[in-house]
Amino acid sequence: MTGAWPRAPDQRAAEHHASTAFNVDENGYLLVTQAASSQIVAQAKTVTDATASTPIPQNPSGVPTSLVARRRVHLRNFNNPDTEFAHVWVGGRDVTTSIGYPIPPYEELALDVTDAIQLYAIVETDKPVDLRSLELA
């Protein structure tokens, strides 16, 4: 084990467990990764309902689903801003266009949320949105 003295508490902990849990690099920094482990799922859902919230993501059969042990969700409004200008609003079950978090065309919202949180979306009347989702676990 190398590194300057005195070592930080994190590094001392790392030394204690280094053989089984993690490494400390040559500068004494703890090597950490936030990379997802093994799974990625992409889905597409055209959100059309302007009166009730739509659970997202949904699988190709239209069934709400979440990736097990999910750690991150990317939501992208894939409408063309020139020809299909429309927002989608994201939030909880009670989401409306008045309180939801908006995603404009070609913009994205990334949320570090597990599969314990069910996300919902809603749009304005007659302004459907092609909503793409990417989940990581």
Add this chain to the structure above:
Amino acid sequence: MKERLQIDTSLGCKLRTTSVQLRAKTGGTPDRQQLPATPMLGRRLVRVLNFGRFGDPPGASPPLLHIMVGDQRVRWSSASDASGLPLRVYEYVEFPIDESVPLYAVLDPTLDPAQDSVDVRVLELG
């Protein structure tokens, strides 16, 4: 391959979105308003978006309709006496803070209080 500690930074069980109508005040320094008025218990992340003039259709507001975001000392008495983080329309800021840290915002006091209030959208995760 090096062994690395994996840290799960995902947020588990709570999500809330709210809208705050940030108003300009007549005469003198405008009052700052809390975002949101009641913080979500157990929150760990807040995202604040300037969504443009309140009541405007999406995409219709002028981009220079600024708000100023900060703590309870945030102020915008004049352009040269401002304290906080300015957000133009459609700009956002994200803070990893819990419910014990209140956020505030204020409007440019030169705006017309009869015409200009800003729709601030707040997303909280916990």
